[in-house]
Amino acid sequence: MNNAAHTEIDRVCNAIYQAIFERRLEPNTRLVESQLAKVLSTSRANARQALLLLAQRKLVNIVPNKGAVVAEPSKPEAIEIFAARRCIEREIVQLVFQRCKPKDIDALRLHLEEEQKARQANDHFELIRATGKFHLLLAKIAGNKVLLDFLEQLIAHSSLILEKFETHNNRTCQENDHSEMINLIENGELEEGLELMDKHLRDLEQVLNFQEKSKPANLNEVFAPLLGK
Amino acid sequence: MNNAAHTEIDRVCNAIYQAIFERRLEPNTRLVESQLAKVLSTSRANARQALLLLAQRKLVNIVPNKGAVVAEPSKPEAIEIFAARRCIEREIVQLVFQRCKPKDIDALRLHLEEEQKARQANDHFELIRATGKFHLLLAKIAGNKVLLDFLEQLIAHSSLILEKFETHNNRTCQENDHSEMINLIENGELEEGLELMDKHLRDLEQVLNFQEKSKPANLNEVFAPLLGK
DNA sequence: TCCTGTTATATTGTTATCAATATCTTTATT
DNA sequence: AATAAAGATATTGATAACAATATAACAGGA
Numbered sequence: 001m002n003n004a005a006h007t008e009i010d011r012v013c014n015a016i017y018q019a020i021f022e023r024r025l026e027p028n029t030r031l032v033e034s035q036l037a038k039v040l041s042t043s044r045a046n047a048r049q050a051l052l053l054l055a056q057r058k059l060v061n062i063v064p065n066k067g068a069v070v071a072e073p074s075k076p077e078a079i080e081i082f083a084a085r086r087c088i089e090r091e092i093v094q095l096v097f098q099r100c101k102p103k104d105i106d107a108l109r110l111h112l113e114e115e116q117k118a119r120q121a122n123d124h125f126e127l128i129r130a131t132g133k134f135h136l137l138l139a140k141i142a143g144n145k146v147l148l149d150f151l152e153q154l155i156a157h158s159s160l161i162l163e164k165f166e167t168h169n170n171r172t173c174q175e176n177d178h179s180e181m182i183n184l185i186e187n188g189e190l191e192e193g194l195e196l197m198d199k200h201l202r203d204l205e206q207v208l209n210f211q212e213k214s215k216p217a218n219l220n221e222v223f224a225p226l227l228g229k
Numbered sequence: 230m231n232n233a234a235h236t237e238i239d240r241v242c243n244a245i246y247q248a249i250f251e252r253r254l255e256p257n258t259r260l261v262e263s264q265l266a267k268v269l270s271t272s273r274a275n276a277r278q279a280l281l282l283l284a285q286r287k288l289v290n291i292v293p294n295k296g297a298v299v300a301e302p303s304k305p306e307a308i309e310i311f312a313a314r315r316c317i318e319r320e321i322v323q324l325v326f327q328r329c330k331p332k333d334i335d336a337l338r339l340h341l342e343e344e345q346k347a348r349q350a351n352d353h354f355e356l357i358r359a360t361g362k363f364h365l366l367l368a369k370i371a372g373n374k375v376l377l378d379f380l381e382q383l384i385a386h387s388s389l390i391l392e393k394f395e396t397h398n399n400r401t402c403q404e405n406d407h408s409e410m411i412n413l414i415e416n417g418e419l420e421e422g423l424e425l426m427d428k429h430l431r432d433l434e435q436v437l438n439f440q441e442k443s444k445p446a447n448l449n450e451v452f453a454p455l456l457g458k
Numbered sequence: 459t460c461c462t463g464t465t466a467t468a469t470t471g472t473t474a475t476c477a478a479t480a481t482c483t484t485t486a487t488t
Numbered sequence: 489a490a491t492a493a494a495g496a497t498a499t500t501g502a503t504a505a506c507a508a509t510a511t512a513a514c515a516g517g518a
Binding site for chain 2: 007009045049052053056057064077080081083084087088090091144145146147150154
C-alpha cells in the first residue's frame with residue numbers, strides 16, 4: 001500500500017489494507033486497537049496510528065471515543081469513486097499508449113495468466129485481487145506516481161464497494177476486456193483504448209444496481225495466514 | 230484540510246497544513262515533535278500523529294529515527310503533480326459546466342474580489358492562498374468529494390512547488406484567467422473552458438523553468454498568530 | 459589546520475500506566 | 489415481561505517515563 005519507508009506501522013497498515021483489499025475484512029467490521037495489536041504482534045500505539053492512516057484514506061471510519069470500523073461506502077460515494085476512476089484511468093490509458101514498451105506488454109500478458117488461473121479455479125478473492133492489480137499495473141506503466149497513488153486508493157475502495165453490492169453472479173472485471181486492452185495498446189489504437197476503459201469501468205459500476213449483503217468477521221482467522229511466518 | 234471529525238490531532242494537522250499552504254513553512258524546514266507540541270500546545274503524541282498524516286499526503290517527509298521536514302518536491306515530481314492537476318481539473322471543469330448554479334457564479338465572483346484585494350495590496354501569500362482557493366471552489370461546485378480531496382492534496386503540493394521555484398516576478402495564477410473562466414461557465418462555453426483550464430495550468434507550470442531559492446524558518450514566529458487566541 | 463574518535467545533547471521510538479468514555483450485564487421496579 | 493437504572497467491563501484517549509538512535513560539540517593527534 002505504502003511505497004514509503006517500511007516502519008513497523010507501515011507493516012501493520014499494509015496487513016490491514018491487504019485484508020480489506022482481499023476482502024477478508026468486510027465493511028463495518030469493528031477494529032479494536034488492542035486486538036489488532038495482539039493479532040499483528042505490535043504495540044497498541046502502532047495499531048492506533050495505522051488505523052489513523054487508513055482512516056485518512058477513508059478505508060476505515062473512526063468515530064471519536066468509539067473506535068474504528070472498516071468503511072462501507074454508500075451508493076452516492078461509490079458513484080463518485082467510479083467517476084474519479086474514469087477520470088484518472090482515462091489519463092493513465094493515454095500515458096500508457098505513449099510510454100508502453102515491449103517488456104511492459106510482456107508483463108501485462110504474464111499477469112493475464114494469473115487472472116485466468118484464478119478464474120478457472122473459481123477463486124473469487126484471488127480474482128478480485130488480480131483484476132485490481134491489472135489496473136495498477138497499467139498505472140505503473142503510465143509512470144505518474146501521483147496518479148498511481150490516487151488509483152491505489154480508489155481501487156481499495158472499489159474492492160469494498162464490490163464486496164457490499166456484489167451479486168451471486170460474481171461480477172468482476174469482464175473476462176475479455178483486459179486482454180482486449182493489451183491488444184489495443186500493442187497496436188496503438190488509442191481511441192479504442194480510451195473507449196474500452198470507459199466502458200469497462202461503467203460495466204463494473206453496474207454492481208451498484210444490485211442489492212447489498214452482510215455478515216460479520218473474526219480477527220483471529222482473518223489474520224491467521226500471517227501468524228505462521 | 231481534513232473534513233473528518235475534528236479531533237485534537239486534526240487541529241494540529243490543520244495548523245501545520247495551513248502553515249505549509251500559506252508558505253509560512255518553507256520546504257526542508259525541520260519539524261521537531263516536541264517543539265511542535267509546545268508551540269501548538271498539545272501533546273507530543275498528537276504532534277507525532279499529525280506529522281504521520283501529513284507524511285502520508287507527502288507534505289512532509291519522515292525518515293525513520295531522524296524526523297520530519299517539510300517536503301520539497303523535485304522537478305520530476307512537480308511535473309507529475311501538474312499533470313495530475315490537469316487530469317483532475319479537466320474533469321472538474323466538465324462537472325462544473327453541468328452543475329453550476331447562479332448562486333455558485335455569485336460565490337465565484339465574490340471570491341474574485343478577494344483575489345483582487347490581495348493583488349492590489351501586493352500581499353503575496355494571501356494571493357497564493359486565494360488563487361488556490363478558487364480552484365478548490367470549483368471543485369466544490371463540481372460536487373465530487375473524492376476529486377476535491379485529491380485536488381486539495383495537489384494544490385498544497387503546488388504551493389510548495391511555487392515556493393521553491395518562484396521567480397522575482399511573483400508568478401501565480403494569471404490575473405484574468407479566473408475571471409474569464411467564470412464568464413465561460415456563465416455562457417456554457419465548455420470547450421473554451423476546458424482549453425482555458427489546460428492553458429492556465431500549463432502557464433503555472435512554467436515556474437519550473439526558473440531557478441530555485443532557499444532560506445530557513447523559525448517555528449515560534451511561524452505559529453505566532455495562533456498563540457494569541 | 460584538518461581529520462578522527464569520544465562524549466554529551468537532543469530527538470525519535472516504545473512501553474506502561476492512568477483517566478475518560480462507551481458498551482454490556484445485572485438488578486430492580488412497574 | 490418490559491423498561492429503566494446501576495454497576496461492571498472493555499475500549500479509547502492522554503500522559504509520562506524510558507530506551508534507542510542520531511546529531512552536535514569537543515578534544516587529541518597527525
